Amino acid sequence: MNALRRIRALIVKEVTHLGRDRRTLAVVLAMPLLQMILFAYAISFDVKNVSTVIIDTDHTPASAAYVDSYASSDFFTVVGTADSLADVDRIFDRNQARIAVVVPSGFGRTLADGGQAVVAVYLDGSEPTAARVGQAFTTALNQVYGQRVTIEWADTQGLDVTSAGQLEPRVRTWYNPDKSSSDFLIPGLIVVIIMVVAVQQTAVSLVREREQGTDEQLAISPLKGWELMIGKLAPWTLLAFAELVAITLVGRWLFDLPLRGSVGVLALGAALFVFCSLGLGLVISALAPTLESANMLGLLLSLLPGFILSGFAFPLSSIPEWLQVVSYLLPARFMVTISRAVFLKGAGFEQVWPELAALAAYAVIVIAVAVLLNARRRR
Amino acid sequence: MSADGRHEGLAGTPPNPDAALSVRGLTKRFGSFTAVDGIDFDVPRGQIFGFLGPNGSGKTTTIRMLTGTSGPDAGQALVLGEDVINHPERVKQRFGYMSQKFALFEDMTVEENLRFYAGVYDLSPDRFARQREYVLTMADLHGRENELTANLSVGWRQRLALGTATIHEPELLFLDEPTGGVDPVARRQFWDLLYDLAGRGVTLFVTTHYMDEASHCTQLAFIYRGGLIAEGSPHDIRRDAITEQVIEVSVGDVDAALDWLEREPGVEEAYLSGARLHAVIDPAAAGAGTSGAGDPAAVVADYTGRLQRAGFADATLVTVEPTLEDVFVNLVARAQQP
Numbered sequence: 001m002n003a004l005r006r007i008r009a010l011i012v013k014e015v016t017h018l019g020r021d022r023r024t025l026a027v028v029l030a031m032p033l034l035q036m037i038l039f040a041y042a043i044s045f046d047v048k049n050v051s052t053v054i055i056d057t058d059h060t061p062a063s064a065a066y067v068d069s070y071a072s073s074d075f076f077t078v079v080g081t082a083d084s085l086a087d088v089d090r091i092f093d094r095n096q097a098r099i100a101v102v103v104p105s106g107f108g109r110t111l112a113d114g115g116q117a118v119v120a121v122y123l124d125g126s127e128p129t130a131a132r133v134g135q136a137f138t139t140a141l142n143q144v145y146g147q148r149v150t151i152e153w154a155d156t157q158g159l160d161v162t163s164a165g166q167l168e169p170r171v172r173t174w175y176n177p178d179k180s181s182s183d184f185l186i187p188g189l190i191v192v193i194i195m196v197v198a199v200q201q202t203a204v205s206l207v208r209e210r211e212q213g214t215d216e217q218l219a220i221s222p223l224k225g226w227e228l229m230i231g232k233l234a235p236w237t238l239l240a241f242a243e244l245v246a247i248t249l250v251g252r253w254l255f256d257l258p259l260r261g262s263v264g265v266l267a268l269g270a271a272l273f274v275f276c277s278l279g280l281g282l283v284i285s286a287l288a289p290t291l292e293s294a295n296m297l298g299l300l301l302s303l304l305p306g307f308i309l310s311g312f313a314f315p316l317s318s319i320p321e322w323l324q325v326v327s328y329l330l331p332a333r334f335m336v337t338i339s340r341a342v343f344l345k346g347a348g349f350e351q352v353w354p355e356l357a358a359l360a361a362y363a364v365i366v367i368a369v370a371v372l373l374n375a376r377r378r379r
Numbered sequence: 380m381s382a383d384g385r386h387e388g389l390a391g392t393p394p395n396p397d398a399a400l401s402v403r404g405l406t407k408r409f410g411s412f413t414a415v416d417g418i419d420f421d422v423p424r425g426q427i428f429g430f431l432g433p434n435g436s437g438k439t440t441t442i443r444m445l446t447g448t449s450g451p452d453a454g455q456a457l458v459l460g461e462d463v464i465n466h467p468e469r470v471k472q473r474f475g476y477m478s479q480k481f482a483l484f485e486d487m488t489v490e491e492n493l494r495f496y497a498g499v500y501d502l503s504p505d506r507f508a509r510q511r512e513y514v515l516t517m518a519d520l521h522g523r524e525n526e527l528t529a530n531l532s533v534g535w536r537q538r539l540a541l542g543t544a545t546i547h548e549p550e551l552l553f554l555d556e557p558t559g560g561v562d563p564v565a566r567r568q569f570w571d572l573l574y575d576l577a578g579r580g581v582t583l584f585v586t587t588h589y590m591d592e593a594s595h596c597t598q599l600a601f602i603y604r605g606g607l608i609a610e611g612s613p614h615d616i617r618r619d620a621i622t623e624q625v626i627e628v629s630v631g632d633v634d635a636a637l638d639w640l641e642r643e644p645g646v647e648e649a650y651l652s653g654a655r656l657h658a659v660i661d662p663a664a665a666g667a668g669t670s671g672a673g674d675p676a677a678v679v680a681d682y683t684g685r686l687q688r689a690g691f692a693d694a695t696l697v698t699v700e701p702t703l704e705d706v707f708v709n710l711v712a713r714a715q716q717p
Contacts, residue, residue: 005498009499013487013495213480222468222472
């Protein structure tokens with residue numbers, strides 16, 4: 001087949017380019033692993049050891065026992081005590097603590113009387129994640145502590161509260177029982193990295209060809225449009241897949257990332273997703289007038305939506321509604337869902353087929369648009 | 380309006396399948412702008428056909444249509460007897476193309492560039508070995524096969540680009556301003572290579588705006604604002620396009636003399652030609668006040684006197700054979716008249 005030999009010549013050429021361009025090669029190969037390690041280690045959304053400052057104005061055994069429950073918890077680290085609220089302001093300003101617990105005087109006496117004691121908890125809201133989690137932890141701690149106090153008080157009164165009707169929620173977290181953020185992040189990160197590499201490199205590679213004048217030379221050669229596309233995209237498709245495998249393996253070794261579901265479904269999803277991303281890159285290359293603008297557009301269309309509109313970092317339900325609509329215009333959100341479902345929930349085809357179908361439709365549409373745009377550019 | 384009327388004679392006739400190129404009524408519009416306006420011409424096989432015109436006159440647009448990369452809005456084009464507009468794939472293997480940009484991959488070696496284009500044109504290993512040898516000899520690149528093309532100087536890159544554009548031994552080669560940005564010595568060498576190709580029977584279609592290169596061609600066509608304004612051999616065009624007398628003026632203050640000439644009665648056109656001035660004289664108007672109307676020597680004497688009286692004492696005038704540049708300026712001036 002002549003077509004096959006022509007495509008082979010193109011692939012050899014693309015691989016030669018990549019081999020010569022050490023910097024791009026290093027970026028493409030090393031960045032994903034580096035990013036993963038950075039994200040998984042440094043940008044952890046796990047909140048533990050929230051630094052806490054205590055103001056105990058009661059100074060009774062009861063208040064001491066209450067304060068001690070913070071110190072003995074994994075979630076809080078008591079970094080010191082203070083005398084007044086003014087001190088708390090200063091401590092928050094210096095980032096020495098995120099939570100301040102104020103035990104008012106009379107706390108011990110109120111409890112001893114069987115009354116409802118009040119403690120004040122102040123949260124540094126400038127770091128919303130820590131604040132939200134800190135709030136949840138303090139609420140839980142106070143509930144548990146309050147219950148214990150109630151039981152102790154009932155004991156002293158000779159009552160048995162355990163016989164009274166009560167609702168006890170037993171919360172279990174499935175799929176990611178430790179709520180480890182690396183388990184949550186890596187399946188999404190894989191998607192973002194593939195998207196950035198595929199979109200960026202495709203966008204740049206065709207525009208570079210145009211700037212060199214080589215696209216004109218190829219256009220008048222017997223090389224057909226689809227042969228050019230396959231020859232250009234095949235090396236990047238393989239590379240994106242190699243990265244997918246590498247990230248998955250490193251995720252398993254370094255972060256004990258579970259892979260519970262069907263590898264075949266993951267590969268199918270990834271293949272469709274790679275086509276979507278390459279298609280996006282082709283669209284950019286048709287629209288971008290220069291190499292720089294292709295680079296910028298590629299970054300803008302892959303990195304930002306990859307992080308914000310894919311559900312990778314924030315739950316999609318927590319972004320504004322109009323942005324949620326926008327997120328359907330990009331393939332990342334479907335792939336993040338597939339990736340998490342397969343890695344963490346052990347999903348197979350029957351669970352994620354709607355997302356797979358969405359990706360397939362997206363791939364067909366975006367590649368068709370790209371071919372049309374590139375053809376129109378030639379006119 | 381044309382130099383010899385030949386292309387007007389082609390309009391309405393069917394395209395000639397025996398010619399290397401045969402074009403009828405070829406038209407390309409971009410929005411309301413007509414880039415190429417119904418041109419007709421034939422290029423017989425084995426010719427060096429010079430397609431001349433200023434930047435933006437429609438040269439590259441014409442080449443794009445003739446290579447099947449851009450569809451025309453109207454007209455027909457046969458390339459090597461094949462309908463290139465509707466079936467470019469039938470003939471792509473048989474023509475080559477080289478542009479001013481050279482279309483080499485600068486991060487690849489000489490060998491890799493040759494190998495890539497050989498792959499695109501699907502050359503057999505034997506044929507590639509033979510063509511590789513030919514190109515390396517032609518471009519004087521033996522021993523530099525593994526050098527990156529980025530490290531080659533412009534002249535070598537240009538010859539290598541010619542080599543890659545002809546690696547599949549095309550019968551017809553399009554060259555779009557192939558000598559742009561190349562020094563005169565390299566340009567001379569490059570034209571020797573083109574003569575060599577023409578000697579092997581390859582038809583060459585060359586665009587340029589260097590008028591000295593135009594005289595290397597066997598056949599010329601002038602395009603201006605999308606329309607052909609003259610066509611023929613360099614000799615015919617020079618003879619037919621200008622019936623007026625061209626006088627070359629050597630003078631110290633060229634700028635002032637040019638201003639004066641442009642306002643003087645009887646001078647149709649005045650313009651710089653190298654360090655001198657050329658003036659195109661309308662013989663009827665020029666001879667009006669003198670005894671020897673229409674006599675070139677009398678016209679020269681008349682204008683020498685007028686220039687000296689106007690204060691250009693050092694002016695010396697001679698009648699010259701019109702150059703292609705004179706022809707072109709004259710044709711453009713006539714085309715601009717309503």
